[in-house]
Structure formats: C-alpha cells, structure tokens
Amino acid sequence: MDQSHLGTSDRLLFAAIDLISERGYNGVTTQQIAEAAGVSEKTLFRHFGAKQKLLEAAFDRFHYGPEMKKLFGERLVWELEADLLTVCRTYHETMNRNRKVVQISQKDEVILPGYKERTHQHPLQLLEFLTNYFVEMGERGKMIRTDPKLAAFTFMMSHFGAFINDLEAGNHYPGIRLEPFMQESVRLFARALTP
Amino acid sequence: MDQSHLGTSDRLLFAAIDLISERGYNGVTTQQIAEAAGVSEKTLFRHFGAKQKLLEAAFDRFHYGPEMKKLFGERLVWELEADLLTVCRTYHETMNRNRKVVQISQKDEVILPGYKERTHQHPLQLLEFLTNYFVEMGERGKMIRTDPKLAAFTFMMSHFGAFINDLEAGNHYPGIRLEPFMQESVRLFARALTP
DNA sequence: TGATATTGTCAGTAAGTACTGACACCCTGA
DNA sequence: TCAGGGTGTCAGTACTTACTGACAATATCA
Missing domain, CATH: 1.10.357 (Tetracycline Repressor; domain 2)
Structure with missing residues (x-):
C-alpha cells in the first residue's frame, strides 16, 4: 500500500476512504487521516478546507460512474x-x-x-x-x-x-x-x- | 412509540438502540439518548456508568438468543x-x-x-x-x-x-x-x- | 408520617477535535 | 540569486462531549 508516489491530495483522499470506510466518519479524526497520508493536519485543511469536503471529494474521486451500460451489450450470447x-x-x-x-x-x-x-x-x-x-x-x-x-x-x-x-x-x-x-x-x- | 409505561432503564435502552442504529455510536451523544428516553443525562450515567456500557446492555437486551433450533423442526412437511x-x-x-x-x-x-x-x-x-x-x-x-x-x-x-x-x-x-x-x-x- | 430510593438541576472538569494564524523551511524554476 | 508555491511546526481558539459531585425535589412504601 505504498502511495508515496502519489500527490498530496490523492494520498489524503486514499487515506480518508480507507479509514472512514473502516471506522466511520465520526470514528476518525482529521489528524489520523493526515498521519495516514504522511502529511500534516494543516496540509489537509489547506487542501480541502473542511473534513466534510474531504469526504465528499474522496467519494467523488473513488466512485465509478455508470459507465457500463453497453459494456456487455455485445458480450451476450443469448444462452x-x-x-x-x-x-x-x-x-x-x-x-x-x-x-x-x-x-x-x-x-x-x-x-x-x-x-x-x-x-x-x-x-x-x-x-x-x-x-x-x-x-x-x-x-x-x-x-x-x-x-x-x-x-x-x-x-x-x-x-x-x-x-x-x-x-x-x-x-x-x-x-x-x-x-x-x-x-x-x-x-x-x-x-x-x-x- | 410511546414507551412511558416502561422502566427508566428500558426506555434508555430503547432510545440507545433507536438512535445508534440510525446515526452510529459516535453520531449520537449521551444527552440526545437521555432526551429521547425522556430522562436526564445524569440518570443515564447513574444506570449504566458509561456510554459504552449502555450500548452493550442495549445490545444484550435486544439481541434474541439462538432459540429457534427446533422451533420449526416439527413444522417441516418434506415438500x-x-x-x-x-x-x-x-x-x-x-x-x-x-x-x-x-x-x-x-x-x-x-x-x-x-x-x-x-x-x-x-x-x-x-x-x-x-x-x-x-x-x-x-x-x-x-x-x-x-x-x-x-x-x-x-x-x-x-x-x-x-x-x-x-x-x-x-x-x-x-x-x-x-x-x-x-x-x-x-x-x-x-x-x-x-x- | 417518615425513611429510602430514584430522579432532576446545575455547575463544572478534563479531554478531544475541527479548524486557524504566524512563521520558518525547502524545493523548483527563472 | 531570487521569487513563489507547497509544506511542517506550534501555539492556540472555540466548541463539543463523556462524565462527576452536591443538593434539592419527588415518588414509594412501611
């Protein structure tokens, strides 16, 4: 799970998704998220302004859009x-x-x-x-x-x-x-x- | 949902289960639980000592034990x-x-x-x-x-x-x-x- | 009536937490 | 060499929250 090659924002988003999915929004502090991202808490707020905004950004970042509609329309064999x-x-x-x-x-x-x-x-x-x-x-x-x-x-x-x-x-x-x-x-x- | 006929402890347990199941443990305060139970926060702590103990008690209270083993052993008709x-x-x-x-x-x-x-x-x-x-x-x-x-x-x-x-x-x-x-x-x- | 148990009120403590400001540091590119 | 953007540090604010102590009010019951 080495994410050191990623930019600061992405590392924060990753960390947020990871921790919040485990412990819930109120179960994780901004400090813990920052630490998991290998970044200071201040940096977190400089990037996202608020904890809630961070979660929303993370959600947007990792939520795959509805792109499969026709994805397997061709793969069907009617069996x-x-x-x-x-x-x-x-x-x-x-x-x-x-x-x-x-x-x-x-x-x-x-x-x-x-x-x-x-x-x-x-x-x-x-x-x-x-x-x-x-x-x-x-x-x-x-x-x-x-x-x-x-x-x-x-x-x-x-x-x-x-x-x-x-x-x-x-x-x-x-x-x-x-x-x-x-x-x-x-x-x-x-x-x-x-x- | 009138629970005024119940004892104080039970009202607290009900309220705890209700609120925590909706908002999560960290999303509810002891004050809100007490209020929902129609009781002062102090009373909550007098009864359960700690928020965590309250949840554990609530969990025990509302978790139905494994009592069905033979419950429908007789009801089967092998169809x-x-x-x-x-x-x-x-x-x-x-x-x-x-x-x-x-x-x-x-x-x-x-x-x-x-x-x-x-x-x-x-x-x-x-x-x-x-x-x-x-x-x-x-x-x-x-x-x-x-x-x-x-x-x-x-x-x-x-x-x-x-x-x-x-x-x-x-x-x-x-x-x-x-x-x-x-x-x-x-x-x-x-x-x-x-x- | 009086004794006992349960509760409410209120003030308060200690800790945690989201969030900010000021300043120094480092790296990059011109 | 200088400027600027991104970062760490640190001290600090304002608020919330779990939890407590002291005392008064009330209900229960003998």
Whole structure:
C-alpha cells in the first residue's frame, strides 16, 4: 500500500476512504487521516478546507460512474447460463471496485445525504438490464414465463447478499468462496428458468 | 412509540438502540439518548456508568438468543416449496426482530468487538439447518444432486440481500415488496432443485 | 408520617477535535 | 540569486462531549 508516489491530495483522499470506510466518519479524526497520508493536519485543511469536503471529494474521486451500460451489450450470447455468469461477474466487479465507497455510504448515510443513491445506481441499472434481458429471452422462447422483474431481483439479491457478507467480515460462512458460489448460483437459476 | 409505561432503564435502552442504529455510536451523544428516553443525562450515567456500557446492555437486551433450533423442526412437511417458504419466513422474522441490532453491528463493528459474531449466529444456524435438510431431501430422492451447502447458501444470500436492501433505505428498487419476492424466490429455487 | 430510593438541576472538569494564524523551511524554476 | 508555491511546526481558539459531585425535589412504601 505504498502511495508515496502519489500527490498530496490523492494520498489524503486514499487515506480518508480507507479509514472512514473502516471506522466511520465520526470514528476518525482529521489528524489520523493526515498521519495516514504522511502529511500534516494543516496540509489537509489547506487542501480541502473542511473534513466534510474531504469526504465528499474522496467519494467523488473513488466512485465509478455508470459507465457500463453497453459494456456487455455485445458480450451476450443469448444462452441463459453463460449470460447469467457474465451479468454476475460484471456485478461483482463493479461492486468490488466501489467496495469502500459502498461501505461508507452504508455507515454514514446521515453525513452524506444523497450520496447513497449514487452508490445504488449501478445495481439498479443492472437490475433493469437483466429484467429486459429476461423479457427478451421469454419472447424468444428460451425462458419460462415468470415475473421477469422479480426473477431478476432474486438473482441480483443473492449476489448482493454475498457481496455484503464478504464486505463485512470476510468469513462468516466458512468454506464458501466467491467463484464456486457464482457458478453454483448461476447453475441453479439457469435450471430454474430454462423451459 | 410511546414507551412511558416502561422502566427508566428500558426506555434508555430503547432510545440507545433507536438512535445508534440510525446515526452510529459516535453520531449520537449521551444527552440526545437521555432526551429521547425522556430522562436526564445524569440518570443515564447513574444506570449504566458509561456510554459504552449502555450500548452493550442495549445490545444484550435486544439481541434474541439462538432459540429457534427446533422451533420449526416439527413444522417441516418434506415438500420442497412449502419448506423453503417456512425457512425463509423464519429467516426474515428473526432478522427483522434483530433489525436495529444488525444495523448497529454493521456500522460500529469497531466499537463492539466480538458482537458481530453473535449477530451472525442465527443465519449461520439456519444455513447449517438448511444444508442438512437438503442432504436429507437428496437421500429421499426429492431433490437433485448438487452441492447442498452452496445451494443453501445461495438461497440464504438472496434473502440476506433482500433484508439488507430493505434495511438500508427501504425502496431502492421501486415496486418490489417482500412477500411477493419471498414467494417468487421460493418458486424459483423449488423449480431449480426439484428432480 | 417518615425513611429510602430514584430522579432532576446545575455547575463544572478534563479531554478531544475541527479548524486557524504566524512563521520558518525547502524545493523548483527563472 | 531570487521569487513563489507547497509544506511542517506550534501555539492556540472555540466548541463539543463523556462524565462527576452536591443538593434539592419527588415518588414509594412501611
């Protein structure tokens, strides 16, 4: 985790995200953030003016925008099992990139009003996408007739749950790893939804 | 939410759980907790001695022990769909009773070391139970051969995800309600696992 | 009524914390 | 060599907050 090559601002942003995601906004002092960044507290305030501004800047810096819309529009092969795997891989990739940001918006919703919505944009998009995909697959006769939105939601939730579970403490459920879980869940849902 | 009939200690414990689950341990002052309980701050300290002790007492008070082991051991009918519904209902009931406690142990793991494990005892138990159930069902020829643990985990995770999603802000995913979700998810998993 | 326990009030302490100002230092580039 | 931008140091301010002590008020109950 050597960040000495980064500029002062970036080091502060990194440190802020790291510490706040662990201990919460009110659980970390500006001094601790500055120290973690290898910088004096004064410098922190010279750059960001206020603790809150620092968090907001950090949030903006590390929150990946909704850039995946068409990202896997081409990758689809209209085979249920393969496509579900693509979707859930994309989901876990996105969530893991935003890992700490998600954690912060969970812990400190109160301090960052309005920011939680941004964090939940990705999952919402994916849900919408998956729903449309199910509709289309139904029309092609490659999927059973069900409520496509609820089916998509159930699939998403199982991966959201696994993600959060992993976020929180790693190993509550011993002997369970992400990759086998993804494959098994995809297999199950594919079997459930194939005519 | 009239709690005037309760004793002083209990009112304080209620107020603590309420406020801390919303704003986090460091986001609430002892004065605010006392005020919410309709009691002077001094009384708070007379009863609990320290803020941390108050939280610990509150946690103990509102954390339901693992009392369900055999609770639905008799309710099972060895029909996949019906039993899955029983399991996930039990799950959501337990989680919802512990709602605020779960939220606190998510936000303030740092302040309550060791307590998170306790919160995750119920899900762990249910997972173990469900795994054994799947094994038994497999032996009876009423279920396909799969990794029973991963299948159980996938089912649990979809409900854990739904629970957390509901916890956090209520309605990220508009138009989705718990009851229809439970039924649809049970239907899906039953279809996936029936021979 | 009187004894005891519980609570409120109020003033106060000690520590922590976000944030500032003044000044000296160092590095870079002209 | 000089100027300027970014930084560290240090002292300090204003505010919050967990927690305490002393005393008065009230409720409970024998």
